[in-house]
Amino acid sequence: MNDPVNSTILLLDIEKYSERDDVEQAYLRRMLYDLTDRTLLAAGVDETRRRRADRGDSVMELIDANCSVVALLRALLTEVPARLRSQNRRASAAARMRLRGVVASGYVAVDPLDGWVGSDLNHACRLLDADALRAALRDRRDDFALCVSDPVYQGVVRHSHTGVPAEEFRSVTVDSKNGPLGAWLHGPLPQAVDAAPAAPSAPVPAPGPGGAPAGGAPVYGGVFGGTNHGIGGGVFHGDVRFGGGDR
Secondary structure (H helix, E strand, O other): OOOOEEEEEEEEEEOOHHHOOHHHHHHHHHHHHHHHHHHHHHOOOOHHHEEEEEOOOEEEEEEEOOOOHHHHHHHHHHHHHHHHHHHHOOOOHHHOOOEEEEEEEEEEEEOOOOOEEOHHHHHHHHHHOOHHHHHHHHHOOOOEEEEEEHHHHHHOHHHOOOOOOHHHEEEEEEOOOOOOEEEEEEOOOOOOOOOOOOOOOOOOOOEOHHHOEOOOOOEEOOEEOOOOOOOOOOOEEOOEEOOOOOO
């Protein structure tokens, strides 16, 4: 096996592929390959800087880490929806192609049988299969739904480079065999996925005489900041107690 190499990972998957007959599947695969090639060409990624694995209803691309992720995301957010609209408006319902996409990054090794190995790749595949991404595509009139891994968001998307507006991405948490994975979904959250609820506040004891909790010091909710002694400076959220438990 070759040593793991840092790469940008692109995954594209066709919705409801298994529901089509053999002729329709063959047509959709040709469409997917053509769309992927045109998108990567628009992003400035030529064939010498990418490696493809075929997964039937999906395609996996390992892209040279030196290629621009901004250009790739910009192409995915513009080229892919435009080409899908153009193709699908002329296609029958059975030949219409809708896609889920994931952009991630990490270390992947390629073995002598051209198998791809790496936990970063496994995480990207779990994002592709996530209920949040599937629900997003079902809820949208558009034919494309994109999710990026947290490292891609933190390193690239959050800086709002031209054509990649950070405000259009929403944080989601994806369940996996190895625990929750943080990711960012482009566009509005689907109805089946809610934003993470705020942590509940700790219960406050019933007040005693003078407004203080029975048997303890007074409790003040909200934000506590400024110059403080005995604790670090900054902003503190939640309840702040002054004094000890007994007076």
